[in-house]
Amino acid sequence: MAGATSSQAAPGAAAAEYGGAGAGSADVPPGTPAPVTDRMSLHQAHPVDGRSLRTVCGMFVTGVTVITSGDADHAEGTTVNSFTSVSLDPPLVLFCLHNESRLRAVVEGSRKFVVNFLQGQQEGLARAFAGKGTAEIRDVAHHPSVTGVPVLSDALAFLSCRLVDAFDGGDHTIFVGQVVELGVPRQHQEPLVFFRGWLGALEEELRGVHPIIDG
Numbered sequence: 001m002a003g004a005t006s007s008q009a010a011p012g013a014a015a016a017e018y019g020g021a022g023a024g025s026a027d028v029p030p031g032t033p034a035p036v037t038d039r040m041s042l043h044q045a046h047p048v049d050g051r052s053l054r055t056v057c058g059m060f061v062t063g064v065t066v067i068t069s070g071d072a073d074h075a076e077g078t079t080v081n082s083f084t085s086v087s088l089d090p091p092l093v094l095f096c097l098h099n100e101s102r103l104r105a106v107v108e109g110s111r112k113f114v115v116n117f118l119q120g121q122q123e124g125l126a127r128a129f130a131g132k133g134t135a136e137i138r139d140v141a142h143h144p145s146v147t148g149v150p151v152l153s154d155a156l157a158f159l160s161c162r163l164v165d166a167f168d169g170g171d172h173t174i175f176v177g178q179v180v181e182l183g184v185p186r187q188h189q190e191p192l193v194f195f196r197g198w199l200g201a202l203e204e205e206l207r208g209v210h211p212i213i214d215g
């Protein structure tokens with residue numbers, strides 16, 4: 001993987017699908033095989049299959065978060081890369097969560113969550129919160145945000161949110177939160193990135209690129 005030190009995510013860690021999808025053409029009959037040409041190693045039009053969608057969406061590089069929710073008595077966390085910022089005024093963000101995720105009932109019940117941006121050295125944590133036998137918040141260094149939802153203390157940055165909306169997104173639910181607290185406890189650390197099914201830290205040379213501050 002160019003530009004990152006990396007290792008492949010565990011089998012079954014379905015994540016590449018969380019980046020959105022392009023529309024297909026309605027003119028192509030169902031069942032038409034995906035054409036493969038010299039210029040395109042993968043090309044598919046309607047209908048697209050989930051595996052191909054994951055492959056293509058996996059080429060959109062993202063950061064990696066652990067979404068925490070609940071409170072001191074019962075908190076849960078799940079690894080998520082479908083985070084995006086939505087609005088500055090009011091301050092809104094969203095993430096997409098599989099409808100069968102354990103975290104769903106906790107977010108809907110507590111109506112609050114924290115987005116923890118992982119740093120490059122936290123690949124193990126990303127994996128630990130991505131399995132069905134997921135990690136326990138109590139085993140990870142954490143402290144309460146203003147809402148009482150645990151913040152992972154070694155995260156690069158965090159956003160503490162109150163749930164303001166939830167939308168049907170097929171087999172996922174789109175949760176929109178209003179940011180009520182934020183922080184950057186580890187600002188000099190590299191982020192953890194996800195690309196083509198690989199988790200890794202950015203390499204040093206990417207620091208030289210001019211940052212986009214506005215817009």
Ligand SMILES: Cc1cc2nc3c(=O)[nH]c(=O)nc-3n(C[C@H](O)[C@H](O)[C@H](O)COP(=O)(O)O)c2cc1C
Nearest residue numbers: 013015018078079080081082096097098101102130
């Ligand atoms: C890098 C990465 C990104 C992921 N992103 C998402 C996501 O955006 N939404 C989601 O529902 N699951 C995502 N997953 C999968 C969940 O972490 C995993 O399926 C889940 O933790 C297992 O189910 P649970 O939520 O009930 O624990 C991702 C996994 C990995 C490794």
